[in-house]
Amino acid sequence: xxxxxxxxxxxxxxxxxxxxxxxxxxxxxxxxxxxxxxxxxxxxxxxxxxxxxxxxxxxxxxxxxxxxxxxxxxxxxxxxxxxxxxxxxxxxxxxxxxxxxxxxxxxxxxxxxxxxxxxxxxxxxxxxxxxxxxxxxxxxxxxxxxxxxxxxxxxxxxxxxxxxxxxxxxxxxxxxxxxxxxxxxxxxxxxxxxxxxxxxxxxxxxxxxxxxxxxxxxxxxxxxxxxxxxxxxxxxxxxxxxxxxxxxxxxxxxxxxxxxxx
Amino acid sequence: xxxxxxxxxxxxxxxxxxxxxxxxxxxxxxxxxxxxxxxxxxxxxxxxxxxxxxxxxxxxxxxxxxxxxxxxxxxxxxxxxxxxxxxxxxxxxxxxxxxxxxxxxxxxxxxxxxxxxxxxxxxxxxxxxxxxxxxxxxxxxxxxxxxxxxxxxxxxxxxxxxxxxxxxxxxxxxxxxxxxxxxxxxxxxxxxxxxxxxxxxxxxxxxxxxxxxxxxxxxxxxxxxxxxxxxxxxxxxxxxxxxxxxxxxxxxxxxxxxxxxxxxxxxxxxxxxxxxxxxxxxxxxxxxxxxxxxxxxxxxxxxxxxxxxxxxxxxx
Numbered sequence: 408x409x410x411x412x413x414x415x416x417x418x419x420x421x422x423x424x425x426x427x428x429x430x431x432x433x434x435x436x437x438x439x440x441x442x443x444x445x446x447x448x449x450x451x452x453x454x455x456x457x458x459x460x461x462x463x464x465x466x467x468x469x470x471x472x473x474x475x476x477x478x479x480x481x482x483x484x485x486x487x488x489x490x491x492x493x494x495x496x497x498x499x500x501x502x503x504x505x506x507x508x509x510x511x512x513x514x515x516x517x518x519x520x521x522x523x524x525x526x527x528x529x530x531x532x533x534x535x536x537x538x539x540x541x542x543x544x545x546x547x548x549x550x551x552x553x554x555x556x557x558x559x560x561x562x563x564x565x566x567x568x569x570x571x572x573x574x575x576x577x578x579x580x581x582x583x584x585x586x587x588x589x590x591x592x593x594x595x596x597x598x599x600x601x602x603x604x605x606x607x608x609x610x611x612x613x614x615x616x617x618x619x620x621x622x623x624x625x626x627x628x629x630x631x632x633x634x635x636x637x638x639x640x641x642x643x644x645x646x647x648x649x650x651x652x653x654x655x656x657x658x659x660x661x662x663x664x665x666x667x668x669x
Numbered sequence: 670x671x672x673x674x675x676x677x678x679x680x681x682x683x684x685x686x687x688x689x690x691x692x693x694x695x696x697x698x699x700x701x702x703x704x705x706x707x708x709x710x711x712x713x714x715x716x717x718x719x720x721x722x723x724x725x726x727x728x729x730x731x732x733x734x735x736x737x738x739x740x741x742x743x744x745x746x747x748x749x750x751x752x753x754x755x756x757x758x759x760x761x762x763x764x765x766x767x768x769x770x771x772x773x774x775x776x777x778x779x780x781x782x783x784x785x786x787x788x789x790x791x792x793x794x795x796x797x798x799x800x801x802x803x804x805x806x807x808x809x810x811x812x813x814x815x816x817x818x819x820x821x822x823x824x825x826x827x828x829x830x831x832x833x834x835x836x837x838x839x840x841x842x843x844x845x846x847x848x849x850x851x852x853x854x855x856x857x858x859x860x861x862x863x864x865x866x867x868x869x870x871x872x873x874x875x876x877x878x879x880x881x882x883x884x885x886x887x888x889x890x891x892x893x894x895x896x897x898x899x900x901x902x903x904x905x906x907x908x909x910x911x912x913x914x915x916x917x918x919x920x921x922x923x924x925x926x927x928x929x930x931x932x933x934x935x936x937x938x939x940x941x942x943x944x945x946x947x948x949x950x951x952x953x954x955x956x957x958x959x960x961x962x963x964x965x966x967x968x969x970x971x972x973x974x975x976x977x978x979x980x981x982x983x984x985x
Contacts, residue, residue, distance in 0.1 A: 416809070417867065423812075423815070424812050424813060425777075425781065425812075425813050425815075448802075451805070452801075452865075453865060454865055455865045455866065455867050455868055456867065457805065457808070457809040457812060457813075457867050458773075458802075458805050458806045458808075458809035460774075460806075461773055461774065461777060461806065461809045461810065461813060462809070464774045464777055464778075465777065465813065468778070468781065484799055484801070484802065485799055485802065486797055486799075486834045486835045486836065487834075487835070488724045488725055488797075488833050488834045488835075489724055489797055489798065489834055492724055492769075492770075492771050493771045493773075493774070495694075495771075496694065496770045496771035496774045496775075497771075497774065499694050499770065500700070500774060500778065517801060518799070518801045518802065519801070520799060520800065520801065544725075549728070556835065557833070557835060558832065558833070559725070559829075559832065559833035561727050561728055561729070562725045562726075562727065562833050563725060563726040563727060563728070563766065563767065563768070564724075564725055564768075565693065565694060565695075565726075565766060565767065565768020565769075566693070566694025566695075566768050566770060
């Protein structure tokens with residue numbers, strides 16, 4: 408089982424946020440953490456944290472191997488082409504280390520524009536349309552998409568993701584699992600966001616029910632409060648979790664990171 | 670124009686000289702290139718690097734590029750066409766496989782490589798954004814660049830790009846204005862209970878790109894500055910007069926806004942001082958120059974321009 412970090416991009420000290428992220432990220436990589444995740448849009452909305460993607464950009468610049476993840480991107484609140492460029496650029500700056508956790512549930516009102524499109528009518532459908540559009544822009548020389556949400560033809564989207572790949576997609580939660588699989592065919596990972604061990608096992612059971620033997624191919628990531636990491640290890644390993652991620656409400660320093668893996 | 674150890678001086682003080690160029694995510698313009706480019710600009714005495722934005726490009730457009738003519742350096746009262754024109758229709762100046770990196774991440778990277786250089790968007794296509802997200806993104810860029818980011822915004826010209834980005838091209842002007850107001854409201858703290866934003870970070874100044882009547886009105890009434898492109902000094906002066914009227918209507922003055930004249934350089938580098946001087950005399954706060962430098966010649970070109978404008982040795 409691997410260990411990762413997730414955090415809100417707010418500095419716990421009086422120094423610059425950029426320096427705090429760089430220091431924490433270097434320490435995480437040296438200590439052997441496998442990944443660094445940003446909080447999801449839902450959590451960031453109600454916090455005073457800085458932007459997740461730009462925070463990960465700073466992590467990328469300070470590290471070489473650690474995987475960079477978004478723990479709850481809401482495709483239903485962003486234009487696909489705009490988000491595709493942001494993520495492709497992050498992949499470019501990180502030399503191909505970005506992974507995309509998607510949250511396809513109803514978006515919070517605070518992220519919807521007052522006169523924006525009524526994309527909350529079918530947020531999952533909108534999210535899947537936009538994910539398909541992003542993947543077209545990352546992988547095709549001249550992207551072409553026609554869906555209820557996005558339409559374009561002959562679009563030149565550069566830079567592309569490294570190797571013109573589809574980013575690994577992790578689905579947050581299981582509520583929409585069946586519909587996501589109907590639309591997309593597969594997921595690369597599953598994110599259990601700050602659930603207790605019982606809820607974790609329920610989610611894993613649902614994955615197994617829906618995916619059958621294919622569930623073994625899905626990477627399972629369990630996010631727990633940083634202070635609960637030690638107590639969660641045994642349960643995570645027993646449940647077959649691939650990665651246990653410690654969630655901080657600020658950018659952790661080296662001492663805090665050491666405690667997680669102690 | 671006069672110069673001294675502080676650089677180009679205009680009628681309202683020192684004129685900040687910025688370079689407009691592209692970081693496209695290509696192998697040639699990799700991170701090492703970006704770093705060296707930015708450090709060379711800073712060492713040469715330039716004040717900022719500005720990057721255009723397109724989310725997408727297309728092989729063919731029905732939309733017409735609106736800035737194909739630029740004032741000639743040696744004779745700024747006359748414009749010369751520098752873009753390709755096909756069947757009487759101007760096309761955007763881009764490579765066949767043109768890309769551009771994300772504006773905000775590029776800003777953070779450039780400012781991390783330098784100590785005083787500013788970075789600006791020239792300009793960000795504001796109507797394509799969700800303002801609820803952009804408010805936080807812009808504050809984060811300000812934080813991570815040490816308050817060295819300027820948010821130039823515009824309404825774009827490519828209907829193809831807007832459609833692909835799920836935005837109604839026909840209402841982009843109104844939407845731009847509403848989004849600026851949304852940003853200002855969010856940054857002012859008057860947000861109700863919908864979201865929290867990072868505290869203690871000064872928002873970037875918002876500069877309105879373009880020179881339409883609506884653009885100048887927005888600059889004077891809701892934004893922090895005006896940033897037109899490819900205007901002759903006479904056209905620029907006319908715009909300034911309109912800007913002053915709108916500022917007065919809004920109970921503001923030129924001291925409340927930042928004005929930048931931007932242009933695509935046409936002619937000899939040695940003549941750039943003439944056109945810069947004309948803008949400086951009109952009272953601009955900054956002049957942004959697009960030189961379309963290559964990976965091989967940028968250091969030499971920057972040196973020549975710095976010499977022409979007597980920037981070398983200047984300091985912030």
